[in-house]
Amino acid sequence: MYLYLKYISILFKSQAQYRLSFWLLTVGQALTPLTVLAGLYFMFAQFGQVKGWTFYEAALCYAVIGLSYALSETFARGFDMFSSLVGSGDFDRLLVRPRSTILQVLGSKFEFARLGRMLQSLIVLFWSLSKLPIELTFPKLFTLMLMIVCGVLIFSGLFVATASLSFWTIQGIEVANVFTDGGREMAKYPLSIYEKWVTNFFTYVIPLGCVNYLPLLYVLGRTDGHQLRYMLSPLAGVVFILPCLLLWHIGVRHYRSTGS
Known part of the structure; x- marks a missing residue:
C-alpha cells in the first residue's frame, strides 16, 4: 500500500506541474x-416518466454509475x-521487479483530471437525493x-479483462469498449427500460444491473x-472481478516477450 500511495504521489505531482x-x-x-x-432531463421533460421512472430517480442512477466509472x-x-x-516490450521491465504486476500496472497511470467527473457525479447524487x-x-x-x-470493481474488472487480451492480441481490441464505455452509458438508465435480453446480460454476465438497478x-x-x-x-461486483484477475494471471503466464 505504501508503494501504491507513492505511485499516486509521484504522478499527481507530475500532472500538477502545469496547474492551469x-x-x-x-x-x-x-x-x-x-x-x-x-439529454436525460429533456427526455423526461418531454415524456414525464419512462416506464414508471421519474427524472430524479434516473438522475440518481446516472450519478452512481458516473461516480463508479470516474x-x-x-x-x-x-x-x-x-x-x-x-507492444513496446516495456512489460518485461515489470516482470523483473519484485512486486505484483497488477500493482505496477495500477501505479503506471492515474488520470487525476477525471476527478472532475467524480465531483460532477457527486453533485448530481446529492441533488437527486434531496x-x-x-x-x-x-x-x-x-x-x-x-x-x-x-461499481468501481466491475469497471476495473472490465479494464483488467480487456488488458489481459493484449497478451494474445498485442493491441487492445476496440470492441471491448462496447462493454466499458457502452456499459457505462447503458447503466446510467434503469435497466427496466431495455429489452429483456439486455437486462439479463447486464445482470448475470456483466452485473452492472446489480450495482445500479436492483439496489x-x-x-x-x-x-x-x-x-x-x-x-x-452489489456484491456481484466482487464475484465479477475474480475471474478478470484470473484471466490476467493466465495471460502473464503465457506472455512471450517481443524481444525488443
Whole structure:
C-alpha cells in the first residue's frame, strides 16, 4: 500500500506541474458528462416518466454509475493503456521487479483530471437525493456506498479483462469498449427500460444491473420481495472481478516477450 500511495504521489505531482492545464482539464472532464445529463432531463421533460421512472430517480442512477466509472478510470487507467506496454516490450521491465504486476500496472497511470467527473457525479447524487422523498436510513446509506464501491470493481474488472487480451492480441481490441464505455452509458438508465435480453446480460454476465438497478429499487422503496437480496446485490461486483484477475494471471503466464 505504501508503494501504491507513492505511485499516486509521484504522478499527481507530475500532472500538477502545469496547474492551469490541469485545472482546465479537470473542469472540462466535469462539464463533458453534463451533455448526457441534459439529454436525460429533456427526455423526461418531454415524456414525464419512462416506464414508471421519474427524472430524479434516473438522475440518481446516472450519478452512481458516473461516480463508479470516474473512480475506476482515475485509479485503474493503467490497464486501459496496457496494450502499449506489451507492444513496446516495456512489460518485461515489470516482470523483473519484485512486486505484483497488477500493482505496477495500477501505479503506471492515474488520470487525476477525471476527478472532475467524480465531483460532477457527486453533485448530481446529492441533488437527486434531496429531490426524492427518501428517508436515508443507515441501511440505505450503506447500500449506496456498496453500489459505488462494487461499481468501481466491475469497471476495473472490465479494464483488467480487456488488458489481459493484449497478451494474445498485442493491441487492445476496440470492441471491448462496447462493454466499458457502452456499459457505462447503458447503466446510467434503469435497466427496466431495455429489452429483456439486455437486462439479463447486464445482470448475470456483466452485473452492472446489480450495482445500479436492483439496489436502487431498495433505496427508492420499490422492492418486491426480501429486501436483503436487493441490498447485497452489489456484491456481484466482487464475484465479477475474480475471474478478470484470473484471466490476467493466465495471460502473464503465457506472455512471450517481443524481444525488443
